[in-house]
Amino acid sequence: MASGAELSAQGWFRLMVQSRLAPGLRGYGFIGSGHTFRASIDGYYAQVTLQQANAASTSYVRFTADLSVVRRNEWDEQLRVRPYYGSRPQPSAPGWSARIGELISVGGFPIGEMWWELDAGRPFESLADEVVSAVRWYGLPAMMEQIASARRGH
Known part of the structure; x- marks a missing residue:
């Protein structure tokens, strides 16, 4: 493998996902690789x-x-009907979806758009930990609430 200084931004992103994000998400029951991670819950x-x-x-x-x-x-x-969808729900898929920034509030107001930036060649451990923490503290509770609400029939 190339050293960090030789990797493009995309290569650096893949390295961060493989070495930090994927293991962090797996710690909360998600499986997957690349850009998509899924947990089967109830x-x-x-x-x-x-x-x-x-x-x-x-x-x-x-x-x-x-x-x-x-x-x-x-x-x-x-x-089964549309195998070309692969592993990703499409916008027309039934269910709930949200961006992480819609779930994070400051002063009682959702921050809306939230994007992280990874610079090629820079340490990414704290950035990856921040992403996993955002999923843990904001994403998982929102997803669990959606599942609970759907099970109650709301």
Whole structure:
């Protein structure tokens, strides 16, 4: 493998995901690799997808976390009918979805858009820990509430 100084921003991002984000998310029951991680909870899929901003920069990557909850049998049926969807729910998939910034509040107000920036060649441990913490403290509770609400029939 190339040294960190030789990796592009995309390569550095992949390294951060493989070495820090994926293990951190797996610690909370998610499986997956690349940009998509999913947990099976009470008949639902709770999913975290790392979404990159479209940027031509080779020196940094901007990214956020998209969260979704889909009933397993509905998603499995969609895959049966539309196998080209792969492992990612599409915008038309039934269920709930939100960006992580919609779930984080400051002073009682959601911050809205939240993007992290990873600079190629810079240490990323604290950045990765921040992303995993945001999923743990804001994403997981929101996903669990959506699952509980759906099970109650609301």
